[in-house]
Amino acid sequence: MDTGKYTGILRENGIKVTPQRLEVLRFLDENRVHPTADDIYRTLKKDNPSLSKTTVYNVLDILSKYGLVEVLTISGTESRYDYGSTRHxxxxxxxxxxxxxxxxxxxxxxxxxxxxxxxxxxxxxxxxxxxxxxxxxxx
Amino acid sequence: MDTGKYTGILRENGIKVTPQRLEVLRFLDENRVHPTADDIYRTLKKDNPSLSKTTVYNVLDILSKYGLVEVLTISGTESRYDYGSTRHxxxxxxxxxxxxxxxxxxxxxxxxxxxxxxxxxxxxxxxxxxxxxxxxxxx
DNA sequence: GTATTACGTTGTAATCATTACAGATTAGGT
DNA sequence: ACCTAATCTGTAATGATTACAACGTAATAC
Structure with a gap:
């Protein structure tokens, strides 16, 4: 798996690189279905059982602050996350x-x-x- | 207070007329600040202490189903309500x-x-x- | 090379908006 | 003035998100 791509993205933005951040970023890049925080959590927890949902929220929070992911509030009941910020x-x-x-x-x-x-x-x-x-x- | 206006609106849409529905509709018409359900609840409760928050949600739900109010999910943390559905x-x-x-x-x-x-x-x-x-x- | 310090992560416990539900009340037709 | 279905109320649950404190980790200073 090419984590180099995501390492570079984080470094370019001055965000400290951690395995959790790499995984969330990769997941969003490879799953462009606007998942919820819980979707991300449940999937990544399979390969990393110690993952905390708080971490997922923390990671999504920092990624969105730097514009690396976009937060969608379209559903009204839960936030959904979109890789990058291509204008669509x-x-x-x-x-x-x-x-x-x-x-x-x-x-x-x-x-x-x-x-x-x-x-x-x-x-x-x-x-x-x-x-x-x-x-x-x-x- | 002219409740006739709102009575007419509800009747035209085949919605049963109740004091609670009239009050919510009137409040939204007179307060175009995109209030939350709780804003509406707290304000209307002053004149009607027996008002239930569940009722506010129920009323907003039926009004939005009939297109009489628009639900905004812009903030991400709570819904906001807008009178009518003028295109803006x-x-x-x-x-x-x-x-x-x-x-x-x-x-x-x-x-x-x-x-x-x-x-x-x-x-x-x-x-x-x-x-x-x-x-x-x-x- | 170890102590220090800052930052990340984890898990649990709160918070807050919203919904579910059951019992009391009421609107609107007869 | 009934009757019946729809509505209202209050409380209890739900579910997403946040707060917080303890633990882990990695970089830096000494």
Missing amino acids: QHFLCTSCGRIVDIHIKGLCMDCMPEKGHKVEEVHGYFKGTCRDCLKGIGA | QHFLCTSCGRIVDIHIKGLCMDCMPEKGHKVEEVHGYFKGTCRDCLKGIGA
Whole structure:
């Protein structure tokens, strides 16, 4: 497994490198399904039984502070985490619960008409029923 | 106090009229500050000490199901409620916690490029530091 | 090379918003 | 003025997240 990639990312941001941080970062990079903190915890705990959920929250917290992961609040009941911060939006299917990436133009840091506010994050959240659920394929 | 307005709104939507529903609806109409359920509860309890927080949640739930109020999940820690569903977006100041209305064009039900999904809600959430906090006026 | 110090991790115990539930009450039609 | 289903209330549970204190680790100073 190539942990070098993630070691470099952490170092470049001046974040101390630890196995837990590497694992969370790798997991998010390799599982682009907007997992919850608990999803991450349960999966990583398999290979590292001593992992604490508090650590997962701590790691997610620092990674998001440095912009390495994006926190999604689309579901309203729990936070979801997205690797990186490539500019894209999200669609939540209220039937199956999946979150789909949406690529929409015209929603950016500079598109806010009200002047004087300093914009640091932009989130476009769409909700409805996804293609698969409409066809009866989804959950 | 003109409860007639809100009675009409509820009746038009086939929602049974109760004092609690009228009060919540009126409060949201008259206080466009995106309050939390607890804000609503604490304020309305002053004039109606027997009000239950569960009722506030129930009322907000039915009002949002009928599109009479919009649920905002911008803060990530608690839901906030907005009267009506006039098409506008929201800016959360991470310094003072206020949510400011934003009027941006080009973010609508029909602007989603991915085809086949049925879009029922669109939320544009911006985060950063508001004008007042930048000037040192805010909290 | 060891002591010191700062930072990370862990596990448990709180917190806080929200939901579940059961019993009392009420709205709206008859 | 009933009757019945829907609503309201209060308390107890849930579930995500945070607080905190003890322990581990790694770098630095002596």
